[in-house]
Amino acid sequence: MLSLGNGFHSFRKEDTVVRIGLLGASGIAPAAVIRPAGRRSDASVVAVAARSGQSAATYAEKHDIERSYGSYRELLADPDIDLIYNALPPSEHAEWSIAALQSGKDVLCEKPFAMNSAQVLRMNQAANDTGHRLIEAFHDRYHPLSLELDAMKASGRLGEIQSLHGDFVYNNPFDALSIRHDPALGGGALMDLGCYPLHWLRAFMNEEPTVIEAVATLNPMGADMSMDATLQFSGGATGRVTASMHADAVAGSTLRVVGTSGTLLVENLVFPSAGHTIVETVGGVGRVRTVAGATTYDHQLEAVISALASGMPLPTEGADPIGNMAAIDAIYEAAGIRRSYE
16 A cells, blocks of 8 residues: 555555455445445455354355355454445444554445534544545435536526525435334434435535424334425525425435526436436527436446545545535434434
8 A cells, every 4th residue: 555645545556356245234325335345356345244143154155255254343344345335324323433443454435424514523543643534425326417516506407596496305215123213223214315405405405404494294213204494605595405205205315406597307317327317498499308317326436446546635524524414413402303422
């Protein structure tokens, strides 16, 4: 490894393969990391850890992973791993991402990044102290569609932005055994779904919003089944973030932007490779188009591997995870949902 002036380490040219270890035998890892790595010659998933040796071994056999461990500490002690993919429940993101950094690994950590912004600050401090990378896995941010939206905003052709609305709905009826419904593990519509549209609005405006109000519906365990939050940006634009896991909600994800000169509607910003549309109307003239690209996870892994080699910062590390988590904290507070996590 080489140390760069920005405090990050990078791989030498002779280090041709980034060796990835999975923290957790998760359901998301095959799509997020295992299959994308399998499509590359410079990345390989070499190990997985679970809470039991049998679970890890079964998972490793199923996905053709070389090594398995019955504890997370064993995985972090493996000297032949460069990058950790942390797909544990959000309640464990801070502890094990910090442990991975302190074990000399770079970390790609699933969203939501942590349980609150205080944890994110500690995670970032560990990254700064160790010189290793800590990246939030907002995979959609690395698809060409996201870059196209950046370019549209920068062009100014929508005029002054007046309002934005990001919405993500996924039918997920209440299940007391699901981590997505357990507030102690980081469950809830805002944490699981709403973190995406919140991230879209922050990225599009390139600034941090103020939370004006928020309304939630709760499940029997106290996690939000739906969230509707109103935001304010410094230039006067208002934002709205909505998310729902209710069974009767119509599944989908949309971003709507209204400017003084035009409007924008984006359908399926989360998984654009599965089909998406951009509808832009400027001066009364509508234009419908799409943006070519691979899966968001392929683009994310490409960006991470390139950044590890070059030392260049990525848009979902550093201040960005702090901003998203701080806004989540503020939305919960505005909704009257008390959350206490160290």
